[in-house]
Amino acid sequence: MMMVIQFLLLCILHPVHVSVTEVEYSEKNKSLQITSRIFIDDLELSIQKQLKQESLDILQPKNGVTTDQLVSAYLKDHLKFKLDGKPVKVNYLAHEIEDVAIICYLEIENVKKLRTLEVTDDVIQEIHADQSNLVHITYKGPVKSYRLVSDKPTDIFKVESK
Numbered sequence: 001m002m003m004v005i006q007f008l009l010l011c012i013l014h015p016v017h018v019s020v021t022e023v024e025y026s027e028k029n030k031s032l033q034i035t036s037r038i039f040i041d042d043l044e045l046s047i048q049k050q051l052k053q054e055s056l057d058i059l060q061p062k063n064g065v066t067t068d069q070l071v072s073a074y075l076k077d078h079l080k081f082k083l084d085g086k087p088v089k090v091n092y093l094a095h096e097i098e099d100v101a102i103i104c105y106l107e108i109e110n111v112k113k114l115r116t117l118e119v120t121d122d123v124i125q126e127i128h129a130d131q132s133n134l135v136h137i138t139y140k141g142p143v144k145s146y147r148l149v150s151d152k153p154t155d156i157f158k159v160e161s162k
Contacts, residue, residue: 017042017128021079021121025111025139032117034090034106036079042124042131043102047074049127059097071095071104075123081108082118114139115159119146122153 021036040059047070048056058070072092081088093105121133133148137157146155 017124017131018134019121019123019131020134020136021119023117023119023135023137023139027140030110030112032081032108032111034104034108036075036104036106036123037098037101038104038123039100040097040102041100042128043071043074045127046078046124047071050074050077058102068092068095071102075104075106078121078123078125079106080120082116083108083111083114084116085118117157118154119148119157120154121148122150125150125153 017039019036019038021034024033024035025031026033044056044058047058048054056070058067061067061070075092076090079090081090088108091107091109093107095102095104097103117137117139119135119137121135123133124131125133129150131150133153135146135148135155137144137146139157139159141160144157146157148155
């Protein structure tokens with residue numbers, strides 16, 4: 001019983017550092033539609049560090065800057081994709097808040113087909129060395145999942161030939 005209590009205390013005192021990004025191919029739109037869920041407090045600290053600011057509220061930023069501008073600029077540096085070895089432009093569309101997380105919507109347009117998708121996701125890793133970024137990719141088949149960590153922030157999804 002004492003070990004159970006100690007484990008529960010450890011879980012409470014040591015928060016989990018994780019983000020989840022889902023990449024899904026839209027045959028209709030010929031695009032990769034991306035949804036990324038990130039804890040707001042961690043993202044805020046990361047953006048604050050990137051901007052070298054003493055304090056920051058990403059949900060109510062000051063000086064005419066919007067949440068979308070802050071988050072979009074951060075993700076541009078920390079969530080990158082290459083299709084068939086070539087870097088691609090990722091369009092930031094919008095965000096919404098869900099409890100303690102921010103959900104970001106992004107898109108890569110003009111994807112007719114792909115052989116490989118390289119994903120680099122080092123979101124939050126500059127402030128939490130134990131950050132795990134889970135990436136789930138759905139492209140004309142079952143979901144493939146990857147765990148990207150600070151010593152391996154990049155992985156390559158390969159389309160299986162039939």
